Amino acid sequence: xxxxxxxxxxxxxxxxxxxxxxxxxxxxxxxxxxxxxxxxxxxxxxxxxxxxxxxxxxxxxxxxxxxxxxxxxxxxxxxxxxxxxxxxxxxxxxxxxxxxxxxxxxxxxxxxxxxxxxxxxxxxxxxxxxxxxxxxxxxxxxxxxxxxxxxxxxxxxxxxxxxxxxxxxxxxxxxxxxxxxxxxxxxxxxxxxxxxxxxxxxxxxxxxxxxxxxxxxxxxxxxxxxxxxxxxxxxxxxxxxxxxxxxxxxxxxxxxxxxxxxxxxxxxxxxxxxxxxxx
Numbered sequence: 001x002x003x004x005x006x007x008x009x010x011x012x013x014x015x016x017x018x019x020x021x022x023x024x025x026x027x028x029x030x031x032x033x034x035x036x037x038x039x040x041x042x043x044x045x046x047x048x049x050x051x052x053x054x055x056x057x058x059x060x061x062x063x064x065x066x067x068x069x070x071x072x073x074x075x076x077x078x079x080x081x082x083x084x085x086x087x088x089x090x091x092x093x094x095x096x097x098x099x100x101x102x103x104x105x106x107x108x109x110x111x112x113x114x115x116x117x118x119x120x121x122x123x124x125x126x127x128x129x130x131x132x133x134x135x136x137x138x139x140x141x142x143x144x145x146x147x148x149x150x151x152x153x154x155x156x157x158x159x160x161x162x163x164x165x166x167x168x169x170x171x172x173x174x175x176x177x178x179x180x181x182x183x184x185x186x187x188x189x190x191x192x193x194x195x196x197x198x199x200x201x202x203x204x205x206x207x208x209x210x211x212x213x214x215x216x217x218x219x220x221x222x223x224x225x226x227x228x229x230x231x232x233x234x235x236x237x238x239x240x241x242x243x244x245x246x247x248x249x250x251x252x253x254x255x256x257x258x259x260x261x262x263x264x265x266x267x268x269x270x271x272x273x274x275x276x277x278x279x
Contacts, residue, residue, distance in 0.1 A: 001096075002262045002276050004252065007182045007202035009058040011254065013262055013278075014093045016053050016068025019115055020046040020083025026215070028227045038218035040259070046083050048259040049216070050278070051115050053090065054209065055097070058180060062099055063106045065198055065209055066256055067131070070118030073161070088119050090131075104132040108185055109139040110211030111195045112147045116256070117162040128165045138179065140187040141172035143194025153230070154192070188213065188242075190235030191226070197242060206251040207263075213239050215257040217264050217272075 004011040023045050027035040032045075041047050054065040068088035078084070091101055110116060120137065121128045139147075148167075150158040163170075171177070177185040184199045191212040200207040212228075213235055214220065222240040229235045246253060247268055254263045258278070265274040 002279060004207075004254070004263050004276055006200050006205050006207045006252065007058075009056050009182060009200055009207075011207075011263075012055045012097070013052045014055050014064075014068070015086075015089045016051040016066070016119060016256075017070070017088045018051060018084060018086045019049045019069065020085070021049055023047045025227045027219075028225050028229070028232065030224050035218060035224070039216060049257040050255075050259055051088070052256060053119070054254060054256065055094070056183075057097075058182065061105045061180065062103050063108065063179065063183070064104055064132070064135075065108045066110055066116040066211075067107060067119030069115055070120075070162075071122055073114070073118040082115070090119060101132050102134055104135045106179055107132050107135045107137045108179065108196075108198060109137065109143070110197065110209070110256070111143050111192045112139060112162065113157040113192065113212075114159055114162065115157075116212075117147075118159075120162055121165045128161050130166045130169060132166075132169075135169060136171050137166055137169045138171050138173065138177055138185055140185075140194040140196050141174055142187065142189075143192060143196070144170055144172040146192070146194060188234070188238040190231050190238050191229045193230060197238075206246065206249045207254060208242055208246045208251050209254045209256075210239070210242065211256065214243070214253065214255070216255060217253075217258055217261050220253075220266065220270065 023041045051069040053068050056063040071087045122131050147158045147163050182200050185196050187196050198209040222236050225232045225235040252263050262276040267273050
């Protein structure tokens with residue numbers, strides 16, 4: 001099983017389902033002749049993308065980063081359009097570690113798009129209920145506000161089915177939120193106005209989870225941003241800042257969507273020094 005340890009944090013990945021999205025949309029203005037050298041693409045121009053939450057255990061706490069694609073959240077048309085061939089199996093996967101969904105203390109949301117937030121709720125006895133009943137759900141205030149009042153563009157990805165049942169568990173923050181002494185959630189904007197990244201920092205080690213600012217290892221360049229990004233220049237600036245800091249400090253970069261790598265360390269020339277590949 002893939003595993004990474006930073007300070008007191010032990011990080012694993014859960015099976016959160018998948019999508020297969022258009023490669024052109026995922027790489028924005030980058031020509032296919034360039035991005036297709038770095039990431040596999042099928043004959044429909046789709047690239048495979050996981051939706052696998054990070055499961056972190058530290059100092060007696062059970063923490064998730066994002067929540068997966070959910071179970072039976074998409075209709076057949078949506079599954080076809082988004083290339084979903086697998087739902088989440090988070091509850092089953094957590095049982096491998098002797099943990100239930102009731103044992104989760106925090107769910108940290110990089111943002112609340114459907115492919116990250118659909119696992120927060122499930123349909124039971126005719127209504128949507130919270131999956132992680134005892135968890136504090138952490139998201140930026142900007143993201144939470146837009147989730148509940150989406151605009152004409154974001155209404156396609158901010159679904160009431162994903163927020164109404166969990167609203168009493170949500171803790172919105174302005175700029176930063178400290179989950180533990182080692183773990184901080186930082187608002188960046190970019191992919192969405194309320195998008196956040198997660199930093200795990202010890203005296204000698206650094207991990208950056210860039211969320212959808214860097215959905216795969218092929219998106220390392222600050223200029224390689226998605227057509228899905230609401231504020232692409234904000235994404236560029238945030239990526240430049242945090243990727244450069246990570247490279248200068250020998251950081252691990254972890255992924256939610258990558259179909260090849262769970263985590264990567266690069267050198268200053270962009271060569272992979274260490275990696276954890278997806279089984």
